[in-house]
Each structure stands twice: as structure tokens, then as C-alpha cells.
Amino acid sequence: MTELAPTLMAKGSIVAGCLAPHPPHLVYAENPPQNEPTSEGGWEQLRWGYERLRESLSNIDHDVLVLLSPHWQTYVGTHFLGIPHFEGLSVDPVFPNLFRYNYDMNIDVELSQAIHDKAKGSGLAVKMMENPDFRVDYGTITTGHMVNPAFDKPLVVISSNRSTHYYSVEVMQEMMMELGRVTREAIEESGKKAVILASNSLSHRHFTTESEVPEDMSKEHIASHAMHLWDMRIIDYMRTGQAQRILDEMPEFTEQAIAESDGGGLTWLLSTLSVPNYPAILHGYGTIIGTGNAIVEWPCYAHEGDAQ
Amino acid sequence: MNGSLVGSYVVPVHPHPLLVPEQNEGWGRIRAAFDEARDAIKESGADLLIIYSTTWPSIIGHQIQADPNPQWTLVDQDFHDLGSMDYSFNIDAEFAEAWNAANHNRGLQSRTVAYHGFPIDVGSVVALKLLNPDNAIPAVIVSSNVYANRSETTVLAKACLDVIKKTGRKAVAVTAMSMSNRMFTEFIDPSDDRIHSLKDDEWNRKVLEFLEEGRLEDVAQLSRTIHQQIRVQKVVTFKPMWWLSAMNGNRNNLTGRVLAYEALHGAGGAVVQLDPTSTGMGDKEYDEDDVEYYRGERNVLDAEEHSTESDEPLTPQTGPALWEPPESQGAVNSKAAPKPVGMYPHARQVGDLLYLSGVGPRQPGTNAIPGGPIRDDDGNPVEYDIKAQTRAVVENIARILEEAGSSMDKIVDVTSFLVDMDRDFAGYNEVWAETLGHYGPTRTTLAIRALPTPIAVEMKVIAKI
Ligand SMILES: [Fe+2]
Numbered sequence: 001m002t003e004l005a006p007t008l009m010a011k012g013s014i015v016a017g018c019l020a021p022h023p024p025h026l027v028y029a030e031n032p033p034q035n036e037p038t039s040e041g042g043w044e045q046l047r048w049g050y051e052r053l054r055e056s057l058s059n060i061d062h063d064v065l066v067l068l069s070p071h072w073q074t075y076v077g078t079h080f081l082g083i084p085h086f087e088g089l090s091v092d093p094v095f096p097n098l099f100r101y102n103y104d105m106n107i108d109v110e111l112s113q114a115i116h117d118k119a120k121g122s123g124l125a126v127k128m129m130e131n132p133d134f135r136v137d138y139g140t141i142t143t144g145h146m147v148n149p150a151f152d153k154p155l156v157v158i159s160s161n162r163s164t165h166y167y168s169v170e171v172m173q174e175m176m177m178e179l180g181r182v183t184r185e186a187i188e189e190s191g192k193k194a195v196i197l198a199s200n201s202l203s204h205r206h207f208t209t210e211s212e213v214p215e216d217m218s219k220e221h222i223a224s225h226a227m228h229l230w231d232m233r234i235i236d237y238m239r240t241g242q243a244q245r246i247l248d249e250m251p252e253f254t255e256q257a258i259a260e261s262d263g264g265g266l267t268w269l270l271s272t273l274s275v276p277n278y279p280a281i282l283h284g285y286g287t288i289i290g291t292g293n294a295i296v297e298w299p300c301y302a303h304e305g306d307a308q
Numbered sequence: 309m310n311g312s313l314v315g316s317y318v319v320p321v322h323p324h325p326l327l328v329p330e331q332n333e334g335w336g337r338i339r340a341a342f343d344e345a346r347d348a349i350k351e352s353g354a355d356l357l358i359i360y361s362t363t364w365p366s367i368i369g370h371q372i373q374a375d376p377n378p379q380w381t382l383v384d385q386d387f388h389d390l391g392s393m394d395y396s397f398n399i400d401a402e403f404a405e406a407w408n409a410a411n412h413n414r415g416l417q418s419r420t421v422a423y424h425g426f427p428i429d430v431g432s433v434v435a436l437k438l439l440n441p442d443n444a445i446p447a448v449i450v451s452s453n454v455y456a457n458r459s460e461t462t463v464l465a466k467a468c469l470d471v472i473k474k475t476g477r478k479a480v481a482v483t484a485m486s487m488s489n490r491m492f493t494e495f496i497d498p499s500d501d502r503i504h505s506l507k508d509d510e511w512n513r514k515v516l517e518f519l520e521e522g523r524l525e526d527v528a529q530l531s532r533t534i535h536q537q538i539r540v541q542k543v544v545t546f547k548p549m550w551w552l553s554a555m556n557g558n559r560n561n562l563t564g565r566v567l568a569y570e571a572l573h574g575a576g577g578a579v580v581q582l583d584p585t586s587t588g589m590g591d592k593e594y595d596e597d598d599v600e601y602y603r604g605e606r607n608v609l610d611a612e613e614h615s616t617e618s619d620e621p622l623t624p625q626t627g628p629a630l631w632e633p634p635e636s637q638g639a640v641n642s643k644a645a646p647k648p649v650g651m652y653p654h655a656r657q658v659g660d661l662l663y664l665s666g667v668g669p670r671q672p673g674t675n676a677i678p679g680g681p682i683r684d685d686d687g688n689p690v691e692y693d694i695k696a697q698t699r700a701v702v703e704n705i706a707r708i709l710e711e712a713g714s715s716m717d718k719i720v721d722v723t724s725f726l727v728d729m730d731r732d733f734a735g736y737n738e739v740w741a742e743t744l745g746h747y748g749p750t751r752t753t754l755a756i757r758a759l760p761t762p763i764a765v766e767m768k769v770i771a772k773i
Contacts, residue, residue, distance in 0.1 A: 089425040133392040
């Protein structure tokens, strides 16, 4: 887990925030030993993007990865993985032909509990997940793998509350802004250096057919022009330090691009970063069965205090 | 063989009745209703349980579980503190494969899944553990496609019935689903559970009243309305009623019984039994299209090469005029088949034999050619998809046979004509193997110089009636 005792340590901080999407196709295309199916590659633009992100993060000292995955879907509150170690086999229920992954990961339960407690204090419905038989969702595993295939840093894993669909994008944003704020506070108080990972695609209209060779890149393109325009608009805001505009346009973006930001990850990420007004680094963009995916890093370490 | 559906059930998807029925009286009553359903299924002599589960969403068409013995320990994503659910099921992999093939025959995107560790969804696990605790009855599970519309879901059921009939099974159909599906978004004490709102409760009771009267098709036709009124949008829609009604022949005169209706963390959970026995109730007033084959929105990957979407049909501007087929003695003409290019009927019956005029891939109504025409309006050759064309020919044949009271399995002999044997034989042959080949008619394939419309394949069929 962490190398240093958290007591008497300097104030903790968020050293980087990333949009780190989780299509299992990326793991499949990498042919790592943990995944059973094998491929001839594919989706290189995105995989090279992840390579650049990994390279970038390897230069930033950090203790823990804090991740929100839209594939741990909870309807009753926001949940946190609450035991120190998980391992097992994860099979994607939608793409079982591509993703059957043997995972082994450690959880920073102390930090999870601290975020949980603060969220509870501010009125959010929260719960620690302490059932040892629980299977970690494939979104968490895919993002976890693409960012850190060795899984040698502990994670905090937060579920995606489905408030967008129960209420509205506005209600989701209210909840996620608050969750982001307490996540930041808990990290600062923990004395740890954290990387934040929002695990979601941008536009999210899938093809409903799969080519015979799933990694046949001649078949891969964005689902529609409208989706492309939305993705480029949001990426532009990211690259030019206009996070507030992303939040402002989130209801339209989420609805019109059927965006996976409905799961709250992107809003939560921007909130943990205090709504950054500095440019993010675009490491890669590409489509996966028609959905738009961007790998983006906000290099917070270089802008400490800027965005307050 | 004479297979049929011997019963249908609607059951809830939450784990409470399985894991903690003692924590709330209502959850206990749902559990008791599951037990009653279990006994009734046993008594019916059913030899197959078919689960359509709303908690198994899919994207690439429908998925059908085909692992003969899936085993795992499931923990619910929300209610993990209620305990773990060990499972080991008896899946009828052979039926699953046959259903998958039948789906393809009817134009559906579909695949089977058989992988160790595949996460069987909570709705299916609860249903199978409670309705079939000793695994005495083999089961199949099908996903709920998030993009599927009514026609796709209806055709999914018809393909399933094809296999039930062909294999002589006595099947029970189960939809794992909530009525209203809005849960409380906060943690509640079990004793405080109730339906989330009065409005949800009233709608649930109305739906259950219909089901109790056996009016399943009416509920199916109200699906979209029900979804808008009492369902959380973007959680799987109320489509299981489309499937279940089609499994029952889209009828309104079933015999229905509501075995229990209770709240499950605010959602409406009901156990309903639908017996196919006809009641005195009048039958359907059937006003939605009855769909036999699916040909919607399934060519996204190839969309740029040649659109087969019906809103932009590739109607040839040139070529022979279309005729109304004549009504000669024994003639069989189908509105569901493309109009002939001369004065001849679609088919003609002599004794118990049915002779079909040559059938091409043109689509009834639009006259579009799936897979694209072989030449443009100026006569220049263009790229086309022989497999799509062949598939469309087979579908046209199926429609004409059905109209005539025959079916694919009664085809005796086929003569096929290809305009480009070298280019097209392999693709044509592949589709043949997936479709007509299953039924085993004799076949002769000839290369010819041209066909009257810009198509690459035509078949001449003789069938029994
Ligand atoms: Fe996703």
C-alpha cells in the first residue's frame, strides 16, 4: 500500500486527473497475459494514447488511483469497494468474446472510508461494499489495466450512481460536484498523492453489429457526424481550459451524444480538480464500435492553487 | 413433433425474496408466490424453462446462454450486503444453439455465449434458483438488447417458437422484470418498504388487472406508455411484454393469475402466471404490425458501402415494369413478396405441391435490393453483397410459403440461378448452409447470363403443402 505513514505527513494532493475510458476492446487488443482471448491488435490510436498517459504518470509521484466506473451501477446511493484485496475472473457480459480477465488488485480502504465518511457527512447516500465474493466490474478493471497494467498501486473504486436516469443530469451534477469536493478534501487530509480517473467514453452510440474479426479497423468509425461534432466540442473545451463550459453543457451533451458522462464520472473528475481553468493534455482519441473515446490528462501538479 | 408453450410467468428481479424473505412480510409473500409457481411448473410437465431477463442487457443483438453448466457466486451490485448467491445451472445448450440459428434465419443479429465465469445476471439467477431449485428442468436464458425495438423482440420470440415446435418441447416462458422499477434512492429499513409512489402503484395495479384477465397482448401494446409512466428511462424498457406476448401468439384470451404483488425497495415486484388456456374473454384487437422477419437497422458497419435502410430504397429507375400477379386457379399471391416482373403469380398449387415462380431478393413495397444492385441505372457494374441478396431471396421464399400455408421445412427441390458463378458461389453457398441447407431440399445451381432486374441470384422452389 502506501510507503509512508499518513500521520504527520504534508498535505495530500491530487497530482493528475484523467479521463480514462474503459472499452474492453483496448485490453483485448493489447493481448496481456491476464486476458484469455487473443487478438491481432486494433484501436492503436487509443492504445498509443494510453501509452503516452502511462509515460506521463510514471513521471509523477503518486500513491493511489481513485477511480469512478460507470459499470458498477448503483441505484441506491454511491458505493465504495471496502476490503483490501480483490482477485478473480471478470467476464464482460456484453463482449465476453473479448474480455475474460484475471484480475488482482489492492484497495486503499482507508482512503475509501474517508471519502465515504465525508460524503455521508454532506448528506449523500453512501455505502461500503464489504462482501468478499463481490466481482469487480469490467470498467474498473479495464481502466485500471490501461493506466497501470501491473496493478501495483492501490485503488479507490467508486460506483456510478444512476441519478441521471432517476432524476436528471442536473441532479447528477449536484451530487457529483459534492462527491468530487469531498473526494478532494479526503485526499488532502490523507497526506497521499492521488491520480483521479474518470472511466467513461464521450459519445456513446454503439454499432449493433460486430465484424467477424472484431479488431478489423476498416469497420471502425464514429457512429454519426453529430456524435463527432459533440466529441470535438467537449475535447476543445478540455484542451483550452474551459472545464466550466463542459459542466454547463453537460445536460445537452449527455442527452444528444447519449454520452457515458451520464454515469457522473466526468463531472466528479472536474469537481475533484476544482473545475480546472488550465489546458488538459489530449493523449488520444478514437472510436470503439462507434463510440467516441478520449484519453485526457489534467496535469494538476503543474498548476497547484491555480484553479481555486 | 408438436411442441408448445405450456405456461408463462412474470417474476421480479430483486434478490430480496431469495436471500432475505424473512426481513419483510411482502418479500416473504413474493417468495411464497415463487414457490407456488415452482410447483405449478413442475406439475405442468414442462421440459424447458426459457428466461428473458431485463437484467442482462446486450448491445450486439441478443445473446443466449449456452454453457451447459454455468457456475459462479453472484453478488448484487447494489444489495451486496444481503449475501452471496451461489449458482450452478442446467442449461440446454443444444436448444440455445438451435434458437440462435433460428434467429439468424429470421434476420436477427444473435449469438450464443458459453464461457467459464460468464456473469449470469441477477434476474436470471433469482428466477432459476427459485423456480427450478433442483435443476430438474433444463433452461435457456436470453438477454434483453438495449437497442431492440418491438419488431426485433417479437421476431426473437417467433424464432424461439420455431425451435419449440420443431423439437417438440413443452416450454415455460419467464420474463424476469419489474413492474414499476423506480427504487428508493436511499437506504431504507426493510419494514418501511412500499411502492415508491401512488402513481406507480396505480399503474402497476392496472397492468396486473389486464394480466389477470389474460390480456397479455393489450399490455404488450401499451408497453411504450407503461415505460414512460412508471419506468426509469434508460433502464431496460418494458419490452419483455413484447416477447412474452409473441411467445403466446399475441393473444388477449389467456388465463391469468397474479400470485403476488409487493414492493421491493420501492419497485413493483409481481409474480404472475399466464396459462395459454383460452378464457371466455374476447381475443385481441390486433393493431400493431405482425412481424415475421427482422430487417431493421442491422447494417451499421456497412452503411457507407450500400444502404439497405428502407427510407432510402435502392429502387432501380430502369428495368422491367412491375405487374399485379394474376389470380389464376390455385394461384398464391403474397403482399409480403415483391411484385412480379411479368404476368405470373408468386406460386401455384397443384395437389399437395406448390410451385413457386423464380424468387429474387427484391423487397416488397420498396423494391429495394438488399446488398445493392449489380449494376447502376446506366448499366455500369457496381459492388454488391451476394450474401445479403441470397438472404433476402430466402426470406422472400419463406413469406410466400407461409402465405400459401407451407413452410421452409416442406421445400422439396430448389433450382438456383447465379449471374456470376465465380464471384458469388461461395457467398451464396454459405447463406444456403445457414438457412435452406438446414431443411435439406435437393438443389441445382446454374450460371446464367442475366436476370431481368439488376440482381445476382434467383431461386425456383417446389414445396409440399
Ligand atoms: Fe461503458
